[in-house]
Amino acid sequence: MSIIRRLKNLIGARHPVRMAWHHLKALIAALRYGFPARKLTVIAITGTDGKTTTVAMTAHILHESGIAVGAVSTSFFRIKDKTEENPTHKTSISPFAFQKFLRRCVNAGCTHAVTEISSHGLVQHRNDFLWPAVAAITNISPEHLDYHGTMEQYKKDKAILFRMLKKDGVSVLNADDETYEEYRSIPAGWRIAWSSSHAFASAMNDHDCGFWASDIQETAGGISASLQCNAEEDTWNLQLKIPGLFNLENALCAISCAHAAEVSVDQAVNALGTFPGVPGRLERIDEDQLFAVYVDFTVTPNAYEKTLSAIRATLAPGGRLLVLTGSCGDRMPEKRPVIGKIVSELADVVVVSEDETITEDQHKVIDEVWAGIDQNAVEAHKIFDRREGIRFLLKNAQAGDAVALCGMGACTTMQTREGLRKWDEREVARSLLRQTKETT
Template sequence: MHYLKSLVPQWIKNIYHLFQAILANLIYGFPSKKLKVIGVTGTNGKTTTVQMIVRILEKSGKKVAMASTINFKLGEKEWINKTKYTTLSPFATQKFIAKAVQAGCEYLVLETSSHSLHQFRVWGVKYRTAVITNVTREHLDYHRTMEKYRKAKSKLFKITAKNKGVLIVNLDMENPQEFLNFEAEKICYSTHPAGSGAADLGCRKLVAEEIELGSHETRYRVGETSFLLHMPGKYNIENALAAAGVALSEGISLETSASALEEIKGVSGRMDRVANDKGIDVVIDYAVTPDSLEKLYFIIENMRKGEDSKVVAVLGSCGERDRGKRPLMGKIVSEHADFVIITNEDPYFEDPQRIIDEVFAGVVRGAEYDYASSLDAEDVEKLAKLKKIAPKIEGENCWKIMDRREAIRKALELAKAGDIVVVTGKGAEEVMAIGNERITWNDKQVILEELGKMS
């Protein structure tokens, strides 16, 4: 069946999805017209931004529905997303929206993938606000080029502008103008002083100043309002600025946003620390792109507790996705981790050994420092002062271990008190995709079980 589906051209599948979307809207009565729909798209940061927006809206007394990669929410009711889809099928999407209306929700915050936009899965959704977090390399197996990938994401902005909605754009990403070329109200956000030029782009502006980055929290100021996030990383400031931009567009003050964001202690599966009595810092993160890995490991570097503190990395790469990113991910991790373990991660119908080998191809090239352009000059200078990580040699400081549990066990055994174990790729997901099967799996649960076996 999988093979037969692969033979059907994508344009035919898209027509089928469009037909489904039209039919679903007719059956459920175009339910999104009865809600204020906020769409969040981007390569990285969508889920965190969605959670932040929801928290701010609820802090303001609004009843909110939410659909994200990790969970669903209808007012007070919340449950885990076990589908492994960021955005559901046309019928499932419209059914969920109809339930949000029935539950008396005023807002719907919808994590919206490039696939769903290109495939018409969200056709008929009346977006009131569109948010873009960033666009970096991902899904080139599907979109083929970055230009087509960006164009797919810009569809959300075209739809929202047509609805006379609000566009919220990250000025720090590459070529933000592509998402501003629409006649609509615009709010731009930035973590750089250059963001003050937003007015030239026809934007209201939100610029973070006096930024203080810590290993556990971040502080910054927007205008006269001070913000404290219990999450590290400049990228989380960007996510928070996007959420505050949504709030402003809905007449919610920066002070309310700051208060709501300070209450968030973290997002499940995103820079998620696993408490233990072994003295080991164990971190779980969803990072599945070169850009997100680079930003994650910059934070991890600053968590080291001195020269003797080691970083042990566990990573893989999803099957039937962009193969070109695999060696890039391996290379990035090899630049930052003392020990690297490559393992299985949602192979779907692809040969898991081939996936592991392709990630490994990047690792064994050694640790030549080649910082991502997304890092600030001062960040690069700070990292350059750290000791260089030794090139990886299989069997000495780098391993290929097919079984993910065994890989996690190996990482924990390598670590000592003061070291950091980083497990990436699945975050808070509850299943692993192997062929047609969805095997029950949760990284945090497995880590806790393996920690419990250690003496």
């Protein structure tokens, strides 16, 4: 065992010595790259689910509004109109990689940066010296409790972002979320609240701005709603090309972030009308088959419920929902049977298969998800090989059905205890769809 690993085992995750070390690394990184955040208007977005899409939406709005913007997220890096994959697939990259990216943004002439921020990154000081002008949260639900311990601690750790705000900074809050009252008590220059139900109206004060949606219509091709703002008399027709109520919520958060950056509501709504979505986030795979196929980076129980509900809402009468599921390893094993339970409640056919289990035994993880499956409520199968699990679902899908491949999203590798292997769920699905068509 290496000296560093021994020290990590001896010094707890939140020990003052470890926290000081993390902060020192962040300081050295910021010094190395000349404190680039000082030259940027930074919009920092945290939350349990929806962060990546909200970062992408916000960056898209700013770019379409003529603002030179960079963005960093779990799945991509963006500088102006060029996007590249985040090869680490980590939400909060190391402080050196983070500060280097911000320096690239500055050197490229960006004036704004949109950053996805994780609770781990906040606790471990990876995002120190960021000085956000805007801090936003999408939502919060149980996740990473193996690290944070309790939901209360998880909420406190997320709140670190709002305490990092510049003195005149803007906090963007989800009025429908349990964090709303707690986070709105944290000092900010001003606040913007958003809601998909107008639940916050009675809580508004003279210093607040609020956006809410009504007349919500969902289809397989997207979602539409009437958008209103308590600071404006107009009503806007918001049209998204991607489905799901949760994507409307992401859009409301993105509009609020853009408004905090002085982008007009007209510009934001118009830009979102052309937003193409994020690879691997409820991404539709089309090989001219008679049923819908979606690939989604579904990880948390909350995300499973929202994603599968959104897909089911698009089905015509008689259409079935077929789902591939599993669970990532080395993280919150207690959520696995919960995922199994949710899937068996919302799917008609489910296959439990391998996932990115890191150091854990694949069969053990599959069994823990399987334990939550109600076999009286759903047709359920265990198929260890993920490719074969996908093949089974595609062969059994019929006209009018929908197939949801959950878990891997746009990842291009899969890490298991046997090692790292190439895996692109989208390409696997396309290849198998073509093979299925050739044999029918």
